[in-house]
Amino acid sequence: MKKITFPITEEQLKDLRCGDRVLASGYLYTARDAAHKRMYELLCEGKELPIDVDGQTIYYVGAAPAKPGYAVGPCGPTSSYRMDKYAPSLLDRGLKVMIGKGTRSGEVIESMVKNGAVYLAAIGGAAALIAKSVKKSELVCYEDLGTEAIYRYEVEDMPLIVAIDSKGNNVYVRSRGTEC
Amino acid sequence: MDIREISSEEITSAVRKLFMDCNYYIGEDISQAIRNARENEDSELAKDVLQQLIDNNNIAANERIPLCQDTGMAVLFVEYGDKVVVKDGNFRSAVEEGVRRAYIEGYLRKSVVTDPVFDRKNTKDNTPAIIHTEIVEGDKIHITAGGKGFGSENMSAIKMLTPSAGVEGVKKFVFETVAHAGPNPCPPMVVGVGIGGTFEKAAQLAKRATLRPINTSHPDERYAKLEEELLGEINKMDIGPAGLGGKTSALGLNIETYPTHIAGMPVAVNICCHACRHKEVTI
Numbered sequence: 001m002k003k004i005t006f007p008i009t010e011e012q013l014k015d016l017r018c019g020d021r022v023l024a025s026g027y028l029y030t031a032r033d034a035a036h037k038r039m040y041e042l043l044c045e046g047k048e049l050p051i052d053v054d055g056q057t058i059y060y061v062g063a064a065p066a067k068p069g070y071a072v073g074p075c076g077p078t079s080s081y082r083m084d085k086y087a088p089s090l091l092d093r094g095l096k097v098m099i100g101k102g103t104r105s106g107e108v109i110e111s112m113v114k115n116g117a118v119y120l121a122a123i124g125g126a127a128a129l130i131a132k133s134v135k136k137s138e139l140v141c142y143e144d145l146g147t148e149a150i151y152r153y154e155v156e157d158m159p160l161i162v163a164i165d166s167k168g169n170n171v172y173v174r175s176r177g178t179e180c
Numbered sequence: 181m182d183i184r185e186i187s188s189e190e191i192t193s194a195v196r197k198l199f200m201d202c203n204y205y206i207g208e209d210i211s212q213a214i215r216n217a218r219e220n221e222d223s224e225l226a227k228d229v230l231q232q233l234i235d236n237n238n239i240a241a242n243e244r245i246p247l248c249q250d251t252g253m254a255v256l257f258v259e260y261g262d263k264v265v266v267k268d269g270n271f272r273s274a275v276e277e278g279v280r281r282a283y284i285e286g287y288l289r290k291s292v293v294t295d296p297v298f299d300r301k302n303t304k305d306n307t308p309a310i311i312h313t314e315i316v317e318g319d320k321i322h323i324t325a326g327g328k329g330f331g332s333e334n335m336s337a338i339k340m341l342t343p344s345a346g347v348e349g350v351k352k353f354v355f356e357t358v359a360h361a362g363p364n365p366c367p368p369m370v371v372g373v374g375i376g377g378t379f380e381k382a383a384q385l386a387k388r389a390t391l392r393p394i395n396t397s398h399p400d401e402r403y404a405k406l407e408e409e410l411l412g413e414i415n416k417m418d419i420g421p422a423g424l425g426g427k428t429s430a431l432g433l434n435i436e437t438y439p440t441h442i443a444g445m446p447v448a449v450n451i452c453c454h455a456c457r458h459k460e461v462t463i
Contacts (some may be wrong), residue, residue: 019225021225021228021251034300060409062249062250062289062290062291063249064245064246064249064251064287064288064289065287065288065289067243067245067287070245073245073246073249073287073289074240074245074246074247074248074249075249076248076250078250078331079331079334079364081364100422101331101364101422102331102362102363102364102423103362103364103368112240113293121422121424123229123232123233123236124331124366124422124453125233125236125247125248125249125366125453125454125455126232126233126235126236126329127236127246127248127249127250128237128239128243128245128246128247128248129232129235129239130327131237131245132239145302145303146290146302147249147289147291147302159232161225161422161424168349170425171424172362172363172424174418174425176228179437
C-alpha cells in the first residue's frame with residue numbers, strides 16, 4: 001500500500017502504477033457536474049477559475065448532509081465519465097489528480113498522458129466508510145449549488161486505487177483487451 | 181367490505197420511515213449475497229472491495245447514516261386498496277410529505293432538480309417522488325419504496341425487440357446493456373429485466389424487478405431458469421466488484437413479465453448498484 005499526499009508531488013505521481021492501492025492524505029477540492037460546467041464556461045469565456053487547479057486534486061463527489069458532530073456526510077465517488085467533456089481543459093491548467101469511479105474517455109486519457117496526470121478510483125457506494133477519512137470540509141465557492149458546490153476536504157488515509165496512471169495504463173481494460 | 185379511513189399522517193410517517201430505513205439499512209438478501217461473493221472471490225482486490233462494502237454497510241446501520249451519498253430519487257410502487265379513503269387530505273400529498281421529511285430530517289441528500297433541461301434547480305427536499313399506483317381490491321395500502329441512485333439508473337436501457345428475436349434476442353440485449361454499464365453503476369450490480377407489455381410497461385417491470393428480493397425467482401420455471409442463466413453468464417464477464425475484475429459482476433438478476441402485443445417483445449434492463457435499496461410496508 002503506497003502513501004501519497006495531496007497536493008501530490010511529481011515524484012509520487014510518477015511512481016503510481018495502474019492497479020496500485022494507495023492511502024492519500026492532505027487537501028483536495030470537490031467538484032461534480034454543475035461546478036464543472038461553470039468552470040468550463042469560465043474557461044471558454046477566457047475568464048479565471050475560482051480555484052487554482054495547478055498541481056491540485058479534484059474529487060468527483062456530492063456529499064450527503066453531515067449529521068451533527070460529523071465533519072462531513074457520506075461522500076463516495078460519482079461516475080467520472082460525466083466530467084469527461086470538461087476534464088481536458090482543467091488538465092491543461094495543471095490539474096494533476098482526478099478521483100471518481102468508472103471509465104474515462106479516450107480524449108481524457110490522452111490529455112492525462114500529455115499533461116502527466118493520474119486518475120484514482122474510490123470504491124463506489126462505500127460512502128459512509130470514505131467519510132471516515134475526511135477530517136474537515138470547508139465551502140470554497142458556488143454555495144448555491146448545494147451538494148454540488150466546491151468544497152475543500154482535508155483527508156487522512158483515504159483508500160484509493162490507481163485506475164489510470166500517467167502513462168495511460170487503464171485498470172478497467174482487462175488483459176483480454178476489452179474494456180468492460 | 182366497509183370503507184376504511186386512514187389519516188394522511190399515518191401514510192406520511194410510514195413513507196418517511198421507508199426512505200430513512202432503506203438508506204441506512206442494507207437488505208438482508210443483499211448483505212448475504214455480498215458475504216457469499218467475498219468468500220467466492222479468488223483475487224485479493226475483489227475480496228478487499230467487498231470487505232469495504234461490508235464495513236461500509238455496518239457503519240451506516242450502526243450510526244444511522246446513509247450507506248451511499250446518492251440517496252436517490254424516491255420511487256414508490258403502491259397497491260392501493262379500493263376501500264381506502266384518506267380522511268384528511270390526499271394520498272399524493274401525504275406521500276410527498278413523507279419523502280420531504282425523510283430527506284430533510286434523515287440527513288439524506290437532496291438530488292432532485294425542478295426542470296430536466298433548462299432550469300435544473302434543486303427542489304431542496306427531494307420531491308417530487310415517482311409514484312406508480314395500482315388500484316387493487318381490499319382495505320389496505322401496500323408500498324414498496326426504493327431510493328434510486330443515478331450512477332446505475334443512467335446505465336439502464338430499453339429495446340423494442342420483435343417476436344422473431346426470441347429468447348436469444350433477450351439474452352443478447354441484457355448482456356450488451358450490462359457490458360456497456362461495466363464499472364460505472366457500482367458493481368456488483370443487481371439487474372432488473374422487464375419483458376413484455378408496452379414501451380413504458382417494460383421499463384416499469386424492469387424497475388419492479390430490482391425491488392424484488394434477489395433470493396426469489398420468477399414463478400414461471402422457464403423464466404426462473406433464464407434468470408439463473410443470465411446471472412451466471414454476467415458473472416463470467418469479469419467486470420467484478422468496483423469494476424476491478426473478479427467473479428462477482430452482479431449479485432442478482434430478476435425478471436418480471438407481462439402479456440404483450442402480437443407484433444412486439446419489449447425488453448427493458450434497469451441496472452441497480454450493490455446497495456439496491458428498497459423496503460416495504462402495509463398500512
